[in-house]
Amino acid sequence: MKKLLPKLWAKITALILLVVLGAMLAASAFGIAMLATYHAYTDGGISLSRSVQRGQTYDDDMSLAVSCYAASLDGDSLGLAHYQNIFSAENSNFFFRITDGDGNVLMTSPYTAEDFSYHSFQPDTVTYNRRVVSETKDFADQAEYSAYLDEVSGKYALEHTEILRTNADGSLTAAVSYTASDTKDVVVNGYIRSPLVAKDGIYYEQHWVRLLVSFRYGLIAAAAALLAACIFLFVFLLCAAGRKEGVEGIHLNWVDRIPFDLYLALAALPCALLAYLYEGNSGYGDAVFIVFVAAALALAILLGMSVLMTFAARAKAGSWWRNTVVCMVLVLIGKFFRWLGSGIGYAAKNLPLCWKGALGWCGLCLLELIFIAACGGDTERFVAWWFLGHAILTVPVVLALIAMRKLQKGGEALAAGRPDAAVDLRRLHGEFRKHGENLNNIAAGMQKAVDEQLQAERFRTELITNVSHDIKTPLTSIVNYVDLMKKEDIQPEKAKEYLDVLDRQSARLKKLTEDLVEASKASTGAIPVSLERTDLNVLLPQVAGEYDDRLRTAGLEPVLTLSPAVPAVLADGKLLWRVFDNLLSNVCKYAMPGTRVYLSSEWAGGRAVVSFKNISKYPLNISAPELMERFVRGDSSRSTEGSGLGLSIAQSLTQLQQGEFSLSIDGDLFKAVVSFPPAQ
Amino acid sequence: MDAEVRSMHTILVCDDEKDIVSALRIYLEAEGYRVVSAGNGAEALETAQRENVALILLDIMMPGMDGLTAMARLRQTSNVPVILLTAKSEDTDKILGLNVGADDYITKPFNPVEVLARVRSQLRRYLQLGGRETAPSLLTIGPVSLDDEAKRVTLDGAEVPLTPKEYDILRFLMQNPGKVFSPGEIYSAVWNEPPINIDNALAVHIRHIREKIEFSPAEPRYLKVVWGKGYKMEAEKP
Numbered sequence: 074m075k076k077l078l079p080k081l082w083a084k085i086t087a088l089i090l091l092v093v094l095g096a097m098l099a100a101s102a103f104g105i106a107m108l109a110t111y112h113a114y115t116d117g118g119i120s121l122s123r124s125v126q127r128g129q130t131y132d133d134d135m136s137l138a139v140s141c142y143a144a145s146l147d148g149d150s151l152g153l154a155h156y157q158n159i160f161s162a163e164n165s166n167f168f169f170r171i172t173d174g175d176g177n178v179l180m181t182s183p184y185t186a187e188d189f190s191y192h193s194f195q196p197d198t199v200t201y202n203r204r205v206v207s208e209t210k211d212f213a214d215q216a217e218y219s220a221y222l223d224e225v226s227g228k229y230a231l232e233h234t235e236i237l238r239t240n241a242d243g244s245l246t247a248a249v250s251y252t253a254s255d256t257k258d259v260v261v262n263g264y265i266r267s268p269l270v271a272k273d274g275i276y277y278e279q280h281w282v283r284l285l286v287s288f289r290y291g292l293i294a295a296a297a298a299l300l301a302a303c304i305f306l307f308v309f310l311l312c313a314a315g316r317k318e319g320v321e322g323i324h325l326n327w328v329d330r331i332p333f334d335l336y337l338a339l340a341a342l343p344c345a346l347l348a349y350l351y352e353g354n355s356g357y358g359d360a361v362f363i364v365f366v367a368a369a370l371a372l373a374i375l376l377g378m379s380v381l382m383t384f385a386a387r388a389k390a391g392s393w394w395r396n397t398v399v400c401m402v403l404v405l406i407g408k409f410f411r412w413l414g415s416g417i418g419y420a421a422k423n424l425p426l427c428w429k430g431a432l433g434w435c436g437l438c439l440l441e442l443i444f445i446a447a448c449g450g451d452t453e454r455f456v457a458w459w460f461l462g463h464a465i466l467t468v469p470v471v472l473a474l475i476a477m478r479k480l481q482k483g484g485e486a487l488a489a490g491r492p493d494a495a496v497d498l499r500r501l502h503g504e505f506r507k508h509g510e511n512l513n514n515i516a517a518g519m520q521k522a523v524d525e526q527l528q529a530e531r532f533r534t535e536l537i538t539n540v541s542h543d544i545k546t547p548l549t550s551i552v553n554y555v556d557l558m559k560k561e562d563i564q565p566e567k568a569k570e571y572l573d574v575l576d577r578q579s580a581r582l583k584k585l586t587e588d589l590v591e592a593s594k595a596s597t598g599a600i601p602v603s604l605e606r607t608d609l610n611v612l613l614p615q616v617a618g619e620y621d622d623r624l625r626t627a628g629l630e631p632v633l634t635l636s637p638a639v640p641a642v643l644a645d646g647k648l649l650w651r652v653f654d655n656l657l658s659n660v661c662k663y664a665m666p667g668t669r670v671y672l673s674s675e676w677a678g679g680r681a682v683v684s685f686k687n688i689s690k691y692p693l694n695i696s697a698p699e700l701m702e703r704f705v706r707g708d709s710s711r712s713t714e715g716s717g718l719g720l721s722i723a724q725s726l727t728q729l730q731q732g733e734f735s736l737s738i739d740g741d742l743f744k745a746v747v748s749f750p751p752a753q
Numbered sequence: 754m755d756a757e758v759r760s761m762h763t764i765l766v767c768d769d770e771k772d773i774v775s776a777l778r779i780y781l782e783a784e785g786y787r788v789v790s791a792g793n794g795a796e797a798l799e800t801a802q803r804e805n806v807a808l809i810l811l812d813i814m815m816p817g818m819d820g821l822t823a824m825a826r827l828r829q830t831s832n833v834p835v836i837l838l839t840a841k842s843e844d845t846d847k848i849l850g851l852n853v854g855a856d857d858y859i860t861k862p863f864n865p866v867e868v869l870a871r872v873r874s875q876l877r878r879y880l881q882l883g884g885r886e887t888a889p890s891l892l893t894i895g896p897v898s899l900d901d902e903a904k905r906v907t908l909d910g911a912e913v914p915l916t917p918k919e920y921d922i923l924r925f926l927m928q929n930p931g932k933v934f935s936p937g938e939i940y941s942a943v944w945n946e947p948p949i950n951i952d953n954a955l956a957v958h959i960r961h962i963r964e965k966i967e968f969s970p971a972e973p974r975y976l977k978v979v980w981g982k983g984y985k986m987e988a989e990k991p
Contacts, residue, residue: 542841546770548861549861553780554772611982614956615978618955619960621957622957646979646980646982647980
């Protein structure tokens with residue numbers, strides 16, 4: 074069964090079957106309903122057959138009997154023969170007798186019935202002797218003519234009237250023609266023969282009724298079976314909806330893509346058309362009625378089923394609501410409002426305060442006007458006063474807006490770190506003035522703090538410089554006298570070793586004071602920087618050349634890799650040399666002897682990058698940022714020469730030149746990277 | 754110039770730090786100069802007028818009259834060479850000192866050998882002023898002279914041992930004083946080869962030359978490095 078679900082032929086077959094079986098179900102249900110209405114299940118069909126005896130054929134026969142009598146009155150022998158043939162014993166089970174008001178028999182069927190199971194009678198009027206009368210008459214005046222016409226039309230059917238001549242005195246001559254006929258009131262007695270011998274309409278009616286009654290229980294079973302079959306087909310079709318051979322999951326065909334409500338309307342259209350057609354021509358007979366009912370039923374099942382199936386497919390795909398015109402319209406409306414909202418939001422965010430305030434004020438006034446109009450308070454006097462009031466009110470509103478704008482500008486300047494942009498206090502009053510004064514006080518405080526900070530920085534650098542000068546003077550003496558002592562022939566040998574220590578340490582002290590000054594200046598930016606186009610591929614070999622001997626003395630092998638793609642950068646060659654000087658000086662001090670040192674330039678990520686790589690002599694159990702801090706060195710023991718300021722100075726100097734300086738440590742691999750944007 | 758000649762020269766050492774004066778006196782007297790001393794600027798001016806001073810080593814930061822003021826006064830009457838000797842090591846200080854009238858500048862703490870070399874150099878220039886013989890084959894910049902005929906380079910008269918390549922590089926630069934050459938240009942001119950993969954070969958040579966002709970190779974006065982551009986031989990006296 075599951076395999077059949079996606080097959081197209083199975084679906085079509087099921088649909089056709091459903092239509093046919095549905096029609097049959099409707100027919101059997103109709104039959105059961107009729108049987109039940111006439112108590113066929115309780116009295117075995119007697120009342121039904123009785124009511125059917127007075128059916129259509131019986132009524133037709135009654136009026137035919139009147140026609141037959143009219144033919145005899147008219148002396149129409151041909152017609153009479155025709156009717157007598159109809160009512161002959163072989164052709165009809167109907168017997169009639171026509172009597173006048175006094176009970177005198179005027180006419181009977183051409184045979185005498187032995188037994189009558191049913192009879193009824195009804196008064197009727199026989200019309201006979203029809204003829205057209207044309208006459209030309211003179212009338213004294215118009216009124217007389219009208220009265221005559223009324224009289225004739227009261228008795229007969231007027232055919233034609235024409236005024237032939239009108240005289241000066243008002244008398245006229247007219248031609249009038251009308252159909253005249255004689256009538257006679259009769260009573261028609263109709264009887265039905267029992268048993269029904271002739272095979273006429275009544276016979277067949279009774280025959281079908283008997284058949285129906287005899288099948289009355291079977292009909293219920295059949296209806297139940299049909300109902301079950303229809304339900305099964307119905308469920309099958311709903312399950313099959315949205316499935317297609319060779320497609321996993323739910324597949325929506327082109328029908329399923331039509332907006333659902335639109336599809337519903339399209340499906341309802343044929344039904345409405347059919348109903349209109351039937352309504353418009355209600356003169357049809359039973360046969361046409363049945364055809365109509367059948368067609369409508371089949372159509373209803375077909376359309377209803379297609380609607381249900383596409384709904385099932387959409388529901389399975391979970392999108393039936395989205396694919397409706399109503400939903401689309403709602404979404405469009407929603408989008409419009411969201412667009413409107415975001416537009417207003419955007420405008421509110423970006424419009425300057427004055428515009429916002431002005432728009433808000435105008436909007437408020439408009440809203441008030443609308444309310445006033447809605448409340449019906451729009452007498453001319455009131456409106457005039459309202460306008461005057463609001464015109465006066467506008468002045469303080471504008472003043473307040475301007476004051477707020479001023480304060481806002483002051484606040485923005487403060488937030489942007491410009492404490493010198495004070496709020497203009499002129500024309501600010503009351504609370505606004507107080508607020509402006511507060512802002513200005515804050516600005517002054519900020520300015521003071523910034524100044525003090527700058528002062529402190531300057532003072533610190535100055536202090537460091539002065540102290541270093543003061544240290545240098547005694548240091549000079551130490552260096553010189555150590556040198557002098559070394560020239561003396563000093564005994565014992567140990568004293569010479571001590572002198573070497575003094576020599577080394579005084580050199581270190583010298584370096585430390587110099588580095589301290591440089592670090593202080595570099596970090597406060599108190600060093601003049603002149604940026605020029607500098608070729609890193611020229612500078613790096615120069616630096617490597619300067620350090621070649623020292624590196625080799627330290628047991629290191631420099632490896633220079635230059636990328637020709639590196640463009641010129643904007644840098645201060647002297648400062649950049651100091652950066653590389655510091656880096657290479659560190660390399661000499663801290664790189665593992667017997668290893669290689671890699672100096673390379675490359676073009677990476679839109680920047681000119683110079684990197685120094687070496688293997689550390691000591692384990693680098695310290696993070697890169699810590700390494701860059703002043704007075705921190707790769708070795709925590711600080712046993713070797715150097716101030717520990719080299720990396721800090723290198724970083725500060727690189728930043729002064731708008732470059733970037735970074736360190737990375739990977740195990741014992743130490744890497745320093747200096748990068749610059751290309752020169753424009 | 755030998756010791757006998759030098760002994761005639763008197764050098765004024767002016768510093769408020771007695772120990773430094775004593776140390777300098779020891780070094781200078783060991784070289785055969787006569788040394789007189791002063792403790793501040795006023796004293797220095799007085800001594801300079803009294804004595805026949807050939808050169809002054811002058812500290813800047815001193816009590817009373819400082820070094821720069823003293824030098825400005827001195828320059829009104831005398832053109833004796835003055836070497837500033839100071840703890841102030843910033844470029845601006847050096848430039849100021851040289852502009853006011855100093856002939857040279859040494860920062861503290863100084864290397865005694867460098868002080869002696871500079872003293873020697875200034876004296877030579879001062880005493881031989883105007884008596885310079887200029888042979889067309891002789892290129893001279895500061896204390897450095899290059900005799901292209903003898904293929905010899907001297908520093909204050911003392912011969913400097915250079916390798917043939919070092920000599921060629923120095924000659925090329927001295928022939929075009931003040932002009933900056935890129936390493937590639939120098940290489941092409943000296944080696945007569947296109948500069949392909951020269952790496953730091955030239956820079957190493959330059960460094961070696963500087964170590965031979967400069968008093969302080971880390972702060973060259975004559976053979977200068979223009980970082981990121983090239984090298985040049987300074988045209989003017991520093």
